[in-house]
């Protein structure tokens with residue numbers, strides 16, 4: 204590539220660098236500190252700017268875009284309140300290791316530290332929730348800093364990176380050159396696993412009598428689904444996915460035994476508890492997965508594969524740690540197992556699968572389909588059937604999120620988009636918007652609750668402006684359902700401030716934003732309504748399902764309990 | 779157990795706050811922390827004294843390595859090393875206590891670096907333990923002010939970080 208050596212202003216450099224980085228979409232909101240940049244945006248058409256209605260929405264949208272495409276999500280906001288409004292979004296991406304580059308405007312360099320108008324220490328405020336951040340102090344550093352920001356965000360364990368750009372930098376000029384490569388002596392992520400460790404892992408894995416594969420979001424981040432499928436099928440072992448890992452292994456495959464953790468399946472949690480070899484792949488032993496650490500996998504030797512050394516043995520001691528990119532390590536491990544003279548122990552495996560089938564026969568996710576009042580699970584089950592499991596599904600946080608994870612069977616990675624680590628209500632709608640932008644021809648559904656939905660409801664305007672017809676599935680139980688459930692179980696039914704009074708009329712609300720609204724109140728109407736909404740391909744439809752207020756998410760491990768101490772729905776509780 | 783970690787980090791604004799922020803965010807201990815540029819002005823050297831079980835020290839080391847500004851981390855306490863700390867201490871020194879203090883400073887190989895009619899200011903280097911012992915040997919009532927630099931450390935022998 205011929206190197207251009209033009210003299211450009213900072214704002215022009217910003218746009219050129221985005222183009223050279225291959226950025227197609229930028230989610231943003233203007234303000235004083237970034238007006239030079241907005242002026243340059245106006246003059247070009249290569250980078251499409253999506254004007255959100257709140258900066259939190261910009262970050263969630265970029266995040267949804269990144270999760271669905273694997274590309275970094277890019278955000279531009281102004282200084283001060285623009286920057287502070289991004290924090291929840293940045294922390295959400297940080298907890299789930301999502302690659303984002305967030306550009307924040309800053310007051311001019313000579314005013315920094317003066318309590319200038321709309322000044323906030325964006326570097327200081329974002330530091331605990333970013334992978335890294337940069338303050339640009341000289342226009343000559345702008346292009347190379349942007350290059351490094353994208354590099355850091357997307358390599359190793361991905362994560363959000365903030366670049367703070369003072370206004371004067373966007374007015375200053377210098378020669379433009381966008382570097383082809385990055386070399387940072389202090390940042391060199393390991394990709395390949397240690398061959399000796401992989402060898403030890405292979406022989407432990409083949410010696411298992413009750414093996415269990417526990418695969419998380421790392422599989423999706425490293426695009427390792429296909430390798431994971433090959434590895435799992437080769438061994439014939441049972442596999443579970445974490446909330447973040449759903450779709451990393453096909454949910455309809457017979458070796459898949461459901462999600463694990465607090466609201467995972469009985470069989471997945473029991474298999475975890477009883478296994479003798481646990482193979483953890485891109486999963487970080489979150490407390491919602493492990494339950495009581497003292498009782499976690501008491502009989503198992505553990506292999507853990509992770510790109511982040513600090514994720515290894517953080518909560519649970521590990522017998523064979525392997526640091527490296529999941530895709531590379533699994534490829535090497537699969538090859539080694541294939542070549543090995545040893546084979547999985549078929550006899551033990553049969554006994555183990557028989558045990559697992561017995562646990563499965565309890566049918567822990569069963570619910571009543573015969574009621575007139577709508578069961579939330581039923582809506583998701585129907586959505587799954589009607590979209591043939593092919594939709595992109597985003598969610599908010601609460602009961603509806605757990606039901607979506609339990610009842611929408613994801614066969615492909617990057618289709619299930621939710622805030623697992625931070626648990627951010629308000630994530631679903633803007634995230635769906637970002638996904639729809641990336642995949643205009645696919646069905647994008649946002650499964651939400653009436654409390655979560657209103658947290659970023661303003662983005663309905665953005666959806667209208669850019670023609671992003673997502674389907675909003677509002678499971679409206681008139682409660683912060685998940686809070687109500689905990690209050691029912693652990694606070695003797697004292698429903699303190701979890702009842703949603705003064706709920707808007709969602710049909711009118713959708714209409715006032717220029718969209719279509721539907722209210723569905725009976726089980727018998729669910730399927731037809733969904734069909735009707737899905738048929739309106741270019742309409743955003745907000746479907747307000749009035750659901751059973753008393754429904755709880757089961758099965759459940761109460762926090763602080765062991766994985767084998769699951770509660771089933773009361774009528775199904777084992778003697 | 780007490781560990782002395784030695785770090786090389788980019789001499790960038792904010793690098794120090796990344797390290798200290800990590801310790802507070804993850805509830806790790808910091809006993810002392812010193813930092814200054816090296817012969818290469820783009821690189822700073824930090825010595826950090828912390829304590830914790832082996833598992834915690836392992837996590838601390840991993841998290842430090844993960845910081846994008848950190849170039850290298852070594853645990854000095856894993857091998858033979860030298861640690862030194864600087865103490866500046868101001869003592870009330872009147873009448874008969876003046877001789878007593880001078881004797882003690884000599885025993886501990888410190889120097890009196892400032893004198894008034896009623897006070898001495900003393901400079902002393904050594905391991906943290908030695909400085910503790912010196913302070914313990916003084917009559918508490920005489921101490922006016924204590925300034926300690928925190929530990930700096932380096933490995934013994936010819937190998938360098």
Ligand SMILES: Cc1ncc(C[n+]2csc(CCOP(=O)(O)OP(=O)(O)O)c2C)c(N)n1
Pocket residue numbers: 599600601602603604626627628629651652653654655656678680682683684685686
């Ligand atoms: C921003 C934010 N605030 C508070 C919470 C705590 N919280 C978790 S679930 C929940 C209730 C969600 O209610 P709703 O969206 O109606 O979903 P439901 O549980 O009823 O399905 C709350 C308040 C959160 N996760 N995020």
